[in-house]
Amino acid sequence: xxxxxxxxLVSSALFCIGLVTALSRSNTILVLLGIEIxxxxxxxxxxxxxxxxxxxxxxxxxxxxxxxxxxxxxxEAAVWxxxxxxxxxxxxxxxxxEATRLKG
Amino acid sequence: MNLSxxxxxxxxxxxxxxxxxxxDLIHSALLLVGNWLGVxxxxxxAGAEFVAFAQALVYVGAISMVVLFAVLLTRRTRTxxxxxxxxxDRVVSAVLGGLAVFGVLAVAVxxxxxxxxxxxxxxxxxxxxxxxxxxxPHAAAVLIVGVLLTxxxxxxxxxxxxxxxxxxxxx
Amino acid sequence: MIAVTPxxxxxxxxxxxxxxxxxxxxxxxxxxxxxxxxxxPLLLRDWITGHLPESLGWLAVSLLAIVxxxxxxxxxxxxxTLAERKILGRIQNxxxxxxxGWFGLLQPFADGIKAVTKEDVVPREADAxxxxxxxxxxxxxxxxxxxxxxxxRHLLAANLEAGVLYFFAAGAATELAVxxxxxxxxxxxxxxxxxxxxxxxxxxxxxxxxSVVPVVMLAGSxxxxxxxxxxxxxxxxxxxxxxxxxxWGFAGFLMFMIAALAESNRSPFDLPEAESxxxxxxxxxxxxxxxxxxxxxxxxxxxxxxxxxxxxxxGGWQAPxxxxxxxxxxxxxxxxxxxxxxxxIWIRATLPRLRMDQLTRLAWKFLVPLTLLNLANxxxxxxxxxxxxxxxxxxxxxxxxxxxxxxxxxGRALTAGVAPRTYRYA
Numbered sequence: 020x021x022x023x024x025x026x027x028l029v030s031s032a033l034f035c036i037g038l039v040t041a042l043s044r045s046n047t048i049l050v051l052l053g054i055e056i057x058x059x060x061x062x063x064x065x066x067x068x069x070x071x072x073x074x075x076x077x078x079x080x081x082x083x084x085x086x087x088x089x090x091x092x093x094x095e096a097a098v099w100x101x102x103x104x105x106x107x108x109x110x111x112x113x114x115x116x117e118a119t120r121l122k123g
Numbered sequence: 124m125n126l127s128x129x130x131x132x133x134x135x136x137x138x139x140x141x142x143x144x145x146x147d148l149i150h151s152a153l154l155l156v157g158n159w160l161g162v163x164x165x166x167x168x169a170g171a172e173f174v175a176f177a178q179a180l181v182y183v184g185a186i187s188m189v190v191l192f193a194v195l196l197t198r199r200t201r202t203x204x205x206x207x208x209x210x211x212d213r214v215v216s217a218v219l220g221g222l223a224v225f226g227v228l229a230v231a232v233x234x235x236x237x238x239x240x241x242x243x244x245x246x247x248x249x250x251x252x253x254x255x256x257x258x259x260p261h262a263a264a265v266l267i268v269g270v271l272l273t274x275x276x277x278x279x280x281x282x283x284x285x286x287x288x289x290x291x292x293x294x
Numbered sequence: 295m296i297a298v299t300p301x302x303x304x305x306x307x308x309x310x311x312x313x314x315x316x317x318x319x320x321x322x323x324x325x326x327x328x329x330x331x332x333x334x335p336l337l338l339r340d341w342i343t344g345h346l347p348e349s350l351g352w353l354a355v356s357l358l359a360i361v362x363x364x365x366x367x368x369x370x371x372x373x374x375t376l377a378e379r380k381i382l383g384r385i386q387n388x389x390x391x392x393x394x395g396w397f398g399l400l401q402p403f404a405d406g407i408k409a410v411t412k413e414d415v416v417p418r419e420a421d422a423x424x425x426x427x428x429x430x431x432x433x434x435x436x437x438x439x440x441x442x443x444x445x446x447r448h449l450l451a452a453n454l455e456a457g458v459l460y461f462f463a464a465g466a467a468t469e470l471a472v473x474x475x476x477x478x479x480x481x482x483x484x485x486x487x488x489x490x491x492x493x494x495x496x497x498x499x500x501x502x503x504x505s506v507v508p509v510v511m512l513a514g515s516x517x518x519x520x521x522x523x524x525x526x527x528x529x530x531x532x533x534x535x536x537x538x539x540x541x542w543g544f545a546g547f548l549m550f551m552i553a554a555l556a557e558s559n560r561s562p563f564d565l566p567e568a569e570s571x572x573x574x575x576x577x578x579x580x581x582x583x584x585x586x587x588x589x590x591x592x593x594x595x596x597x598x599x600x601x602x603x604x605x606x607x608x609g610g611w612q613a614p615x616x617x618x619x620x621x622x623x624x625x626x627x628x629x630x631x632x633x634x635x636x637x638x639i640w641i642r643a644t645l646p647r648l649r650m651d652q653l654t655r656l657a658w659k660f661l662v663p664l665t666l667l668n669l670a671n672x673x674x675x676x677x678x679x680x681x682x683x684x685x686x687x688x689x690x691x692x693x694x695x696x697x698x699x700x701x702x703x704x705g706r707a708l709t710a711g712v713a714p715r716t717y718r719y720a
Contacts, residue, residue, distance in 0.1 A: 021239050036140055039218055052142065056142075069169070082174050089177055093272070094275035183467050184499075185466070185496075195489070250455050
């Protein structure tokens with residue numbers, strides 16, 4: 020098992036931790052935190068492959084992709100905050116499982 | 124080099140696991156900040172300085188503020204929620220699903236023959252070439268991300284503003 | 295106070311060797327002076343690390359750098375508190391502390407002893423871990439920013455290619471510590487005050503970053519050493535090429551200074567820590583040494599931001615005239631840094647405190663548009679660098695008009711509806 024595989028295992032483990040968090044917690048903000056963990060795991064993957072890429076490939080593509088990913092994550096966090104506030108205003112708590120008015 | 128990688132990996136995974144299992148929401152958020160710092164250290168270890176500092180600036184400096192404001196604006200009395208029976212079932216099934224996904228990913232990673240170039244210090248890209256790449260071939264993407272950020276901020280303001288007829292009260 | 299400068303020069307010179315790592319040494323332009331005083335720090339460093347085996351050389355250099363930065367800036371912090379009280383006193387027509395030692399020179403040590411021996415009160419319901427971590431994190435993050443500042447020609451702790459970005463990333467983490475302090479106190483008023491302090495910090499982070507972008511654009515690099523080198527050279531031998539002496543640089547410098555005042559919670563933006571505002575703000579439940587740590591973090595932040603302003607706008611360690619180059623570079627840096635810090639103290643003595651809504655209005659409606667216009671102005675300045683002869687006057691006129699015009703217009707819009715100022719003398 021070389022170093023690249025170790026990096027990929029770490030990012031896979033982080034992704035699964037984020038997945039479990041997003042699926043199992045009932046607090047909307049913790050679901051957001053799980054999604055941010057998953058985004059970070061994907062970025063880790065990008066930088067791991069960029070670091071160990073063979074010489075001759077485009078030197079900056081991985082870094083640029085991660086930069087855009089961080090920017091998009093910031094935009095998503097802002098929209099999530101607004102959604103949480105709107106949800107709180109409707110049901111006075113932020114249990115995600117209670118937001119079922121559109122169900123069925 | 125392997126020792127530093129092991130320490131960084133431990134920091135990332137331990138803070139993520141602790142953040143996912145805390146009852147207190149503020150503790151979760153602050154442990155996740157530790158996770159983001161660990162990821163920034165990983166980028167530094169891999170030689171991507173600019174991305175590491177951008178990660179620290181955006182995640183630790185801005186997104187953590189967003190999350191903490193969201194926590195504080197939406198709490199009732201204390202930030203701990205009681206545990207229901209349905210929650211426990213959901214947690215168990217989520218953990219099983221997560222373990223299955225990790226199993227699949229780990230097998231995929233370990234079975235693939237990946238040839239690597241560990242001794243490649245020139246992997247780090249200079250600031251000048253990064254800037255030229257961003258303003259040259261990727262200029263369209265930069266402009267689109269700018270528009271995306273503006274649109275998302277405007278949308279967030281519209282979503283969070285209280286209704287005109289006073290039906291929703293400001294938190 | 296007069297004794298501080300040679301002590302500081304010696305301290306910074308000692309720090310200098312520590313900083314320069316032999317493998318990362320920067321070969322700088324030969325226009326610099328090679329006199330003994332300039333090379334003294336490097337010789338000292340080589341002498342000290344010569345005693346150690348080769349394999350530990352890098353560790354010794356880093357540790358020396360850390361120790362000397364801590365010692366120099368710790369001493370600067372101590373005597374800055376005394377200087378502030380004396381200068382505030384003199385401006386207010388009173389002597390300031392003069393009982394402890396000659397001219398009150400032992401006052402900082404008396405304050406330190408008092409802070410250390412006070413009882414450390416932690417509320418029972420407070421979150422003990424966060425309550426302890428908040429001041430520690432604040433001081434640590436304020437100190438981290440000092441690593442990328444070139445204190446002299448050969449004095450730099452970490453020659454990072456993205457040094458400016460690193461400095462502001464370290465500064466952004468201080469906001470987290472402010473929130474932790476307000477939250478961990480388990481006090482409604484502390485939390486409210488921490489929210490207000492956070493709003494102030496994030497409002498002024500944008501003008502701070504935007505006023506630095508023109509400098510990076512014109513210097514062509516994020517590295518602090520390259521920015522200092524880009525400000526080298528003199529016209530006619532006595533007008534330096536510092537960024538502050540250009541229209542966009544002057545406006546950028548002023549806006550950076552205003553944003554730095556607000557980022558370090560310094561009067562007239564010291565609403566978060568004033569005693570008449572929500573008790574003591576987010577510092578209410580802190581006593582003894584932790585309280586002193588908060589103020590140490592504020593002064594370190596102030597010193598760090600002033601040092602960054604000197605590096606970005608005032609030419610770093612460059613001398614103002616060609617014939618003054620015999621004075622060592624670190625002495626010039628110290629002189630410029632002390633001038634800016636004295637300016638901060640003077641502003642504190644003169645201006646009244648701003649209210650919260652005035653503060654945020656100043657940031658969003660005044661500083662952010664001005665910094666964006668400054669960016670366009672700097673771009674115009676860079677693109678018109680090739681204009682020759684009488685066109686240079688046109689270039690200067692346009693650049694100055696773009697700085698002064700919006701300032702007057704926005705200033706008038708900001709103070710519209712306010713009654714004319716009346717003065718009443720006692």
